[in-house]
Amino acid sequence: MSDSQPRGQAALLGPAEVRALAAEFDVRPTKQLGQNFVHDANTVRRIVTTAGVGRDDVVLEVGPGLGSLTLALLDVVDRVVAVEIDPKLAARLPATARERAPQLADRLSVVGADAMKVLPDDLPAEPTALVANLPYNVAVPVLLHLFAEFESLRTALVMVQSEVADRLAAVPGSKIYGVPSVKANFFGEVRRAGAVGRQVFWPVPQVESGLVRVDRYEQAPWPIDTEHRKRVFAVVDAAFAQRRKTLRAALATWAGSPVEAERRLVAAGIDPTARGEVLDAAAFVRLANV
Missing domain, CATH: 3.40.50.150 (Vaccinia Virus protein VP39)
Structure with a gap:
């Protein structure tokens, strides 16, 4: 056959x-x-x-x-x-x-x-x-x-x-x-x-x-509605737009300033000197929701 x-x-x-x-x-x-x-x-x-x-x-x-x-x-x-x-x-x-x-x-x-x-x-x-x-x-x-x-x-x-x-x-x-x-x-x-x-x-x-x-995910660990997804994805795009920069610098435009970016990162439990490639999806969700 x-x-x-x-x-x-x-x-x-x-x-x-x-x-x-x-x-x-x-x-x-x-x-x-x-x-x-x-x-x-x-x-x-x-x-x-x-x-x-x-x-x-x-x-x-x-x-x-x-x-x-x-x-x-x-x-x-x-x-x-x-x-x-x-x-x-x-x-x-x-x-x-x-x-x-x-x-x-x-x-x-x-x-x-x-x-x-x-x-x-x-x-x-x-x-x-x-x-x-x-x-x-x-x-x-x-x-x-x-x-x-x-x-x-x-x-x-x-x-x-x-x-x-x-x-x-x-x-x-x-x-x-x-x-x-x-x-x-x-x-x-x-x-x-x-x-x-x-x-x-x-x-x-x-x-x-x-x-x-x-x-x-059988039970989504976070909301998947359109508005929430857009907020999360905006942070993701900003974090990887300049891969070699620290998150404090890479997210400055997104947050409004490097100082505000650092404040939000600390509030989300993320090291401001880290880079985007070390964060999992859950970390990006936390950051978007600060």
């Missing part, structure tokens, strides 16, 4: 099928949209397994492309809501599902939209999980936007550029810990969940890929 043949009910896509679909609709992967299509069935099965989704889940998939991951998801979840910005790909995906998983095709809903702008009212159902091969050029902002806007999202398993995966999952004190690390940890626990080789994509990307898992 080849990798493109079904183990479950959906006939997954292999290299030949991916190229044939792209040629049929004259779809050419673009760097602008960060498109690289997965053509390895074992890889998409591994992503679905690692995501841990099942029959009770409504999965949000961003950038489904030609449907490689979509078909694997249809095998195991009750509903897939795919958000696709490319109109050609959005139009073709339902037909691909009918052809390769006819008994499962009614589980799929396709929404033609920009994932950076999509809101709960734009979708036909509340998603419980995000499982996606995110466009690499907008992976972090898309991930943060979706966690901010969709409180129903309990978990995410996303494939991103390996370097970005490392930054998202970095811990305080490491050289690569920064804005993405803190902001992702504002919503939940973040960890690396595996690596993905270049050869499973068409076209073959110039960068390595990695899997990142985010599990939203």
Whole structure:
């Protein structure tokens, strides 16, 4: 049995099928949209397994492309809501599902939209999980936007550029810990969940890929409403804008002066001579709330 043949009910896509679909609709992967299509069935099965989704889940998939991951998801979840910005790909995906998983095709809903702008009212159902091969050029902002806007999202398993995966999952004190690390940890626990080789994509990307898992806190340790999040993120952005400076200096503009920055830092229990990369998300929350 080849990798493109079904183990479950959906006939997954292999290299030949991916190229044939792209040629049929004259779809050419673009760097602008960060498109690289997965053509390895074992890889998409591994992503679905690692995501841990099942029959009770409504999965949000961003950038489904030609449907490689979509078909694997249809095998195991009750509903897939795919958000696709490319109109050609959005139009073709339902037909691909009918052809390769006819008994499962009614589980799929396709929404033609920009994932950076999509809101709960734009979708036909509340998603419980995000499982996606995110466009690499907008992976972090898309991930943060979706966690901010969709409180129903309990978990995410996303494939991103390996370097970005490392930054998202970095811990305080490491050289690569920064804005993405803190902001992702504002919503939940973040960890690396595996690596993905270049050869499973068409076209073959110039960068390595990695899997990142985010599990939203079951009981949020701080408010996650929009106003509070904006306050916290403003401090985070200011602290890392000038990484080499102490927090007293880096936060001077944000606080109004170095003296006021020091006062707030001390009030939050933070050493004014420390740098932003040693603070965890909880420390930034305390500082924003002084």
